[in-house]
Amino acid sequence: MLRSLRFAALFGGLILSASALAVDIDAASYGYPLTNPFEATIATTPPDLRPELPLDDDIDQADRSVTLRPERAFELPDNFWPVKKLTYRIATQDKAAPLIFLIAGTGARYDSSLNEYLKKLYYKAGYHVVQLSSPTSFDFMSAASRFATPGITKDDAEDMYRVMQAVRAQNPKLPVTDYYLTGYSLGALDAAFVAHLDETRRSFNFKKVLLLNPPVNLYTSITNLDRLVQTEVKGITNTTTFYELVLNKLTRYFQQKGYIDLNDALLYDFQQSKQHLSNEQMAMLIGTSFRFSAADIAFTSDLINRRGLITPPKTPITEGTSLSPYFKRALQCDFDCYITEQVIPMWRARTDGGSLLQLIDQVSLYALKDYLHDSPKIAVMHNADDVILGPGDLGFLRKTFGDRLTVYPLGGHCGNLNYRVNSDAMLEFFRG
Numbered sequence: 001m002l003r004s005l006r007f008a009a010l011f012g013g014l015i016l017s018a019s020a021l022a023v024d025i026d027a028a029s030y031g032y033p034l035t036n037p038f039e040a041t042i043a044t045t046p047p048d049l050r051p052e053l054p055l056d057d058d059i060d061q062a063d064r065s066v067t068l069r070p071e072r073a074f075e076l077p078d079n080f081w082p083v084k085k086l087t088y089r090i091a092t093q094d095k096a097a098p099l100i101f102l103i104a105g106t107g108a109r110y111d112s113s114l115n116e117y118l119k120k121l122y123y124k125a126g127y128h129v130v131q132l133s134s135p136t137s138f139d140f141m142s143a144a145s146r147f148a149t150p151g152i153t154k155d156d157a158e159d160m161y162r163v164m165q166a167v168r169a170q171n172p173k174l175p176v177t178d179y180y181l182t183g184y185s186l187g188a189l190d191a192a193f194v195a196h197l198d199e200t201r202r203s204f205n206f207k208k209v210l211l212l213n214p215p216v217n218l219y220t221s222i223t224n225l226d227r228l229v230q231t232e233v234k235g236i237t238n239t240t241t242f243y244e245l246v247l248n249k250l251t252r253y254f255q256q257k258g259y260i261d262l263n264d265a266l267l268y269d270f271q272q273s274k275q276h277l278s279n280e281q282m283a284m285l286i287g288t289s290f291r292f293s294a295a296d297i298a299f300t301s302d303l304i305n306r307r308g309l310i311t312p313p314k315t316p317i318t319e320g321t322s323l324s325p326y327f328k329r330a331l332q333c334d335f336d337c338y339i340t341e342q343v344i345p346m347w348r349a350r351t352d353g354g355s356l357l358q359l360i361d362q363v364s365l366y367a368l369k370d371y372l373h374d375s376p377k378i379a380v381m382h383n384a385d386d387v388i389l390g391p392g393d394l395g396f397l398r399k400t401f402g403d404r405l406t407v408y409p410l411g412g413h414c415g416n417l418n419y420r421v422n423s424d425a426m427l428e429f430f431r432g
Helices: 005-011 037-043 078-083 113-124 138-143 153-170 186-201 218-228 242-257 266-271 279-305 324-331 335-351 356-363 365-374 393-404 420-431
Strands: 061-066 086-091 097-103 128-132 176-184 208-212 378-383 405-408
Touching (some): 037 279, 061 153, 086 113, 086 153, 097 186, 113 176, 128 153, 153 186, 153 356, 176 186, 186 365, 186 378, 218 279, 218 335, 218 356, 279 324, 279 335, 335 356, 365 393, 378 393, 378 420, 393 405
Parallel strands (some): 097 176, 176 208, 378 405
Antiparallel strands (some): 061 086, 086 128
């Protein structure tokens, strides 16, 4: 039987921080088995410790598309036709129910694995669920973003809000009792800004909002992830790349198992084998994944806005055009490069100046400090060992959210979201 966080804090082995009253989960009573934050980020939770979820065939769901037609200085290239409409996924109950919006993390589409997990979790609990792509995803930038330069969180939230309104307008007969909102990683930061926007727009009057592993200082988080790519990895030489090293490990792993089983438990099982990745290799893998997201964002933003930083403005891009040369160029631009070359110039052109520090404050949770402090409907769940946090970030969350912050001792970045203890707490928060 589920217990409230307050009850658990008194009787379940949790420790309350006397200064800010945040709920700090005791490591001994928590029971999450992965103590390495890199491993938790990659492998997530052992399958037998995850909640039971419905199969896709047991969910009444569909992919639908909305047309936003954002006003821009340039029209999308012809080869963007598949994403001139924004696709989302909606799962509906057969009766009146609350509806929860899910916002994906950096570069992720609406059907990312974490969004799919959250959909199943909340659908089983009786919610209508709408899965939305991140404002940093290729499809959202193409179909829904007015500036196609994600990173100005207030702008991203306004674009997301328009999408949510369009989704509701497209499903007028869906019986909704209340609206809820959640997001993970960068999607959690977006959710905070969307909730703040809704306080004045009042289209949804969100009853509760849950932020899962949000970046506090966005610049700190992306700097932490960018640095992981610079990790020195043993075994990489002039003739052996990092990807070859990992591929060789996976090949030997499957040879030893005797078969290939590509399921969601693969990475956890792989990390328990003799071929497991070292700390340095895991750090590089996380950083590389993030670098690919940064390259995708930089390439798409440059192409849509005809900036000429990656793709020459007058070069025709058609369905038959090889994008490899441009993507290689984009991979050389990390998030700091993207912010410096594309975000800041656009921001300064619209605001008549401003320093990098001012921009950092405006796009991070700092900008909403008073609102977040005073809003009882917003809560945060985070991990003490999350690789995206920097010095002072947890302190800010404690002072801002008080007992609406739950700090788990382990889990890395979003690695414990599919742990039964976490899933029970997420459901309990929305049930109130």
